[in-house]
Amino acid sequence: MNARSVFTAAAVLLALAGCKPALNPVVAQLEQWERLASSGRQDAIAGDAVTGACTSEPARPGCGRLHALHGEALLHMALATRAPGAACPAGGEQAAALDGRLAAAAADLAQARGGGDSGIDAAGRTKLAALGAQAQYCRAEIATSFPAAASAARAAQAEAAQAGPAERALWQGRAALLLARPGQGDDVARCAAARQAEQAALAGQSAGSYGEQFARLLADARARRATLANCGG
Secondary structure (H helix, E strand, O other): OOHHHHHHHHHHHHHHOOOOOOOOHHHHHHHHHHHHHHOOOHHHHHOOOOOHHHHHOOOOOOHHHHHHHHHHHHHHHHHOOOOOOOOOOOOHHHHHHHHHHHHHHHHHHHHHHHOOOOOOOHHHHHHHHHHHHHHHHHHHHHOOOHHHHHHHHHHHHHHHOOOOHHHHHHHHHHHHHHHOOOOOOOHHHHHHHHHHHHHHHHHHHHHOOOHHHHHHHHHHHHHHHHOOOOOOO
């Protein structure tokens, strides 16, 4: 009896016994979410939850990809309300809800990047780091207190450290510029942050991407430095 007939016989016996072969919940959800993603249904993915099988066994094959899809969907939904050309949505009355969604996105993306899923290659992990940095940066932008903004900005810089050269410079520079705003420490600390933003903008321009964004970042960093005592040289 060959392997095919053995499998068929086993399936018949299961059917006669009223049983169905066990379905891998991770594979089933991954196939479903990949179909939804290809159809632009990020809303459906964001409204669902990663299977509990990944909670009990985080390193299970496919779990990292589920967290990646879920995190990307949450970020997509959070950014859907931003104005044209804006990096982040406005907070306002929706700040708390947006922060929750962005925090969940960042957590999913970090889990996907560090979970050891062999289905996510080095390039994929680099992309996830950039998305995680954006999620954290947007949390900083809509934060309702200076400490919360600073914490999220530093988290964005930490995530961006694992991104590609251009994305690393972009999100680290933007986060540094946020840390140079009034209310974020004394003038010495704010000057150092403005200098860091300027250096990131220059490094980003050398990377050859996001030209308009880096030009704006450079101009804003130099303008911030000009408002701070002993920060012009």
